[in-house]
Amino acid sequence: MTALASSPSPAVIRGWVAAAGRSISPHFPLETFIARNPVAAYESLDWDEAIQRIAREHGILLSLPEQRFRDLYGRGRITPSDLHAALRFTVPEARSSRTLRIGGTAATVEEVLGHDLLVAPPMTAAAPEPTPAARLSPRLHARIDDLTGRWIASALGTAPWSRTATGESMWSAWRRLAGLDPTLSRRVRHGIRTSPVDPAEAIGAALRRWEIDGPVAESFLRAHVLAQPGWAGLVRHTTAPGVDLVALVAIRTTLECLLLPSDAVLPKIAPSEKAAAGDTTRVQAVARALGVDPIDTGVRRALAPVLALLDPAARLGVWQEAFERGVARDLVPATVPAVRPSEPPRRPLAQAVFCIDTRSESFRRRLEERGDIETLGFAGFFAAPISFRPADGSAEVASCPVLLTPRVAITESSVERDAIARWKRRRTASVERDATVDALKESAVAPYAFAETAGWLLGAASAVRTLAPEGWRALVSRVRLPKPHTHVDANVVFTLEERVLYAETALRMMGLTGGFAPIVLLCGHGATVSNNPFASALQCGACGGHEGEPNARAAAMIFNDPETRAALAGRGIRIPADTLFVAAQMDTVTDEVALLEPWAIPATHETAVLELTRQLEHARIQNTAERSAGLPGAGGPDDALRDTERRSADWAEAYAEWGLAGNAAFIVGPRSITAGVDLGRRAFLHSYDAAADPDGSGLETILTAPMIVAQWINAQYTASTVAPDRFGAGPKPLHNVVGTVGVLSGYGGDLRLGLPWQSVGVGRAARHEPIRLQVFVQAPLARVNDIIDASESVRTLVTNRWIALRVREHASAGWMRWGRYGWQADDLDTTDRSGVTATHGHRPTTEEIH
Incomplete structure (x- = not known):
């Protein structure tokens, strides 16, 4: 220097x-913690280059180690055909059939690089640039x-x-x-x-x-x-x-x-000879794999330019592509020949709209099994970007994706003025009491006196809460004053023009422009958990890490508004007079679906709603038995409901649910292309019908908002899996909460960036498979091209290969894949799966990755 x-x-x-x-x-702080790509700044780089930069600057690999990929290959999890297809996809020269002469052996570029993938020294991440103190002391x-x-x-x-x-x-x-x-x-x-x-x-x-x-x-x-x-x-x-x-x-x-001492001097770092030595070892290893003399000068001269086509980071990229092809094949919607219906479809009992969250995929499948309920997928804020003011006077929250700004503030109120006043006073007193207890516990001096005076009472309560969490929650529920009937004021704060815009946008985006059922259920979701600093990570990402309840209620009020319906009819969307939109909330821990305003259901719909709730409960029983079986410590299917209720109330439970672990695909299209297929809770399912979206504005919104959020979630889970010490939050038992901003592992150190290990793995075994988001879109290719050209964020993710994008025009067309040089035919198509009910999606197994 x-x-x-x-x-x-x-x-x-x-x-x-x-x-x-x-x-x-x-x-983001804990109360609004949402999934974000922790290395989003590198998205402006091609994925291979980003992997190399992240390895150099952070000292970690943002994928499985190369040796781990080779182990998966040896066990058949990555097939030879997928590996060579990935090689041809990544390296154009590998598609050439020209034969090379290497030391008396004939081989193609693809064969040479195929050996290189299996025998070259694995890529490792070097230590990042140290600070002077790190170098000196x-x-x-x-x-x-x-x-x-x-x-x-x-x-x-x-x-x-x-x-x-x-x-x-x-x-x-x-x-x-x-x-x-x-x-x-x-x-x-x-x-x-x-x-x-x-x-x-x-x-x-x-x-x-x-x-x-x-x-x-x-x-x-x-x-x-x-x-x-x-x-x-x-x-x-x-x-x-x-x-x-x-x-x-x-x-x-x-x-x-x-x-540091005032006379300290930074030592000069000598140029590393490791790279040159690694190149020599690599050439020799490939030569031996080809069966030629590894020290022959001619062999080394012949191999060097071929191996230069694939640097270590690109080689890791080939392995990642090969790994993802197997997952994509499990999740790709089948190519189904077009079949003209012989008779008009029967009007269903209900249509249930769930958030695109991967956890709803299996519940939707179970709900559809009897055939008289249709389900759709839509972002859980239901196109209503609002902030919400609860009736209890607690803080206003932004209940919409962080990409959007709340348009209005929705207030929860009640006509039962006296009842709501009493309930609010009790709630306020409870909140103030809890805040006082927390302040006493956190104070530097007061805990000693507090323990002497109240320790006996809190100790007994803690014992009951620990030994009988369900009983404790039931006791608290009995003591609390029931919440009075409330409503939200969506039709007051939104103008008619705004209501019509939001309603039409939502209906066209999900393809629900006709054939309305008597009941349309708008189901938000949330997660009931105890003692979990990362609770917001289990809530609705489309609602900014909050529950989707206020959005479902606001949307139902807008859709039921007579003026809004009349205006929609003028725009070609006629909602029958007997169609009622009902707001509901799904608890993703217990799978219970509760109607949010049952008192507002008219007598004309009571029978239909009763049958719907019966089928929702049946779906809950089936789905809980399937979903909870994969949780650590789970019992048999007969105890599944009780076990999930215990997990939601137990303040010592580290595995309340799996959240979005395993997420792998984002599928945009009509429900018919995935109906009846078990996708293993690995896919975000967004309903879309291109015919209901003539100008493509709905698809543009889907690809520039929900898809972006899905990619954030996918990237967060991947980073927390492959680099839990750098981008994760470590094990929950070691968490030490710092105010509302985050957690430390123990009493000091760095604030943890991502998800706790219990969200992605068990012990040292990973539950989540770290792959890039696989996106499947059924829509006109020209429409998708226009969106890619117009949106910088979408174009960056697609062209730099941070997501894998596949598109087809209709259900009987083949899939096209975006590659380095534009669109090309993809070979992941499978046979007709119409009516399939057997397991299709590959569920991640617990794999040793550390």
């Missing part, structure tokens, strides 16, 4: 920090991590000394308070107090201290950002004034300069 010619300006330094910060995605580096984490927790957590009470910036509060820290030496405290007022200038001082400038500066700053990716991701997300990555990096670099 050379001395700086001039000190970089604060503006330049802020730009460098912003660039370094793009290596990590924003992290790992002990001091760990101390810097600890001190920095504590200060960010105090700035963004709920500690009584949080700087939010004073309004100071995080940097200013740190300079003032850390300068008084008795655990630091007098010299370090003095250095903190006299550090620059501007955090960017403090970073500049560190750059001068280490004589760093230019491109090396960004690498230096990235090393500090990625030293604690969890805290850095949270800081990137927060909107708190004075809390940003510049302040975080300034704290770290200032501590580093003060804690």
Whole structure:
């Protein structure tokens, strides 16, 4: 390193920090935790290049290790045909039939690279760029991590000394308070107090201290950002004034300069010879596999240009593609010859609209078994981007995808004014009591007196809650005042034009523009769990990590509005007068579906609704027996219902449900292409009929919103599986909650970024298979092309191969796959599966990956 010619300006330094910060995605606090791709900043790169960059900068592989892929190949989980098809798909030269002469042996490019995939030295992730402290003193580096984490927790957590009470910036509060820290030496405290007022200038001082400038500066700053990716991701997300990555990096670099000896000098890193040695070993291994002399110069000259077609990261990409082809084949909708119906369809008892969430796939299949209920899939916010104000006066929540901004605030109210007032007072008193208890437990002094006075009561309650969780919940339910009948004011806050727009958009997107049943059930979902910091990860992703109840109620009110229906008829959608939209909520832990406003159902529909609830309960029994069998510690099918109810109430239960583990595909098309097929709860199913969407606006919304969210979920589960220590949250028993912002593993360290291991695996075995989202769309190809051209986010995911996109025009057409050079015919088609009821989808098995 050379001395700086001039000190970089604060503006330049802020730009460098912003660039370094793009290596990590924003992290959402616990109460709004939703799945996000933790490496979304790399999506602008082709997947192979991104894998290489992530391995270099984060020190992890965003896929299974290459040796693990080879093990799967040896066991038949990856077939030779899939491996060679993936090779031809990834490397155009592998499609050539030209024969090469290598040491007296004839071989094609495909054969040479096929051997390379099996015998080359596996790709590994090198250690990421270290900070100066990490290079000079790992002990001091760990101390810097600890001190920095504590200060960010105090700035963004709920500690009584949080700087939010004073309004100071995080940097200013740190300079003032850390300068008084008795655990630091007098010299370090003095250095903190006299550090620059501007955090960017403090970073500049560190750059001068280490004589760093230019491109090396960004690498230096990235090393500090990625030293604690969890805290850095949270800081990137927060909107708190004075809390940003510049302040975080300034704290770290200032501590580093003060804690390391003043005469410390960074050692120069010699160029690594590992890559050259690896190339030689690779050539020799492939030569031996071909049966030729590995030390023959001519052989090495002949192999080198062929092997150059596939660098280690691209080789990993071929394995990933081959692995995914097997999964895609299990989930691809079949090509079915067109059949003209011989008689008009019978009007069903009901149509039930569920969220596209993978957990609804098996429930829908069970509900359809008797044939008089049709199901559809639609994003759980039901096209109503709202914020919701509960009747109990609790905080307003944004109940819509994070890609959208709530248009209006929906308020829950009741005509039973006296009853709602009493209930609200009881609820408020309960919330205040719980908050007081929490504050006493978190206080630095009060817990001792609190334990003496109330410990006997809380101890007994904790014992009952632990030994009999179902009984405890039943007791609490009896004590609580029942909630009065309430309604939401959707038709008041939305104008008629807005109601019609939302209603038409939703109906055309799901293909429900005619043939309405007497009952149309709009079923949101949520998860009832106890003592789970990541509870929002089990809720509805389409509702911003909240339950879908308010959206279902608002949508039902809009669809039942006579003025809205009259306007829809003028737009070609005629809802019969006897069709009633009913809001419901599914608990994904217990599979119970509850009607949200049963008191509002007219007498004319009571019989139909009674039959519907009976069939919903039958589907619940069947689905629970199927779904809960895969949970750790599950009993027999006869005990499934009780077991799920126990899991929802048990505050010590680590496996309340599997959430979206196993998610693999996003299927857009009419229900007929997947009906009767067991997809193993691995597919997001979005109903769509191209004929009901003449201008393609519905499909555009599906591909630019629900598909994007599905890709976030898929990427989050994958990252938490392959890199649980970097992008996951570690095991639940070690979690230590930090206010409302996140969890630590133990008493210190970095904020955990992703999902707990119990969401993706058991013990050391993974439940989730880490694959990219496989997208199947049944729609005109030209329409999909237009959407790809118009949407940068969709185009990025497709062309950079972060998702696998397949499209077909209609159910009897073959699938087209987007490749490196545009569309090409795909070979995943299977035989006619109409009427199939046997298991089709491959359920992930528990695989050792660590």
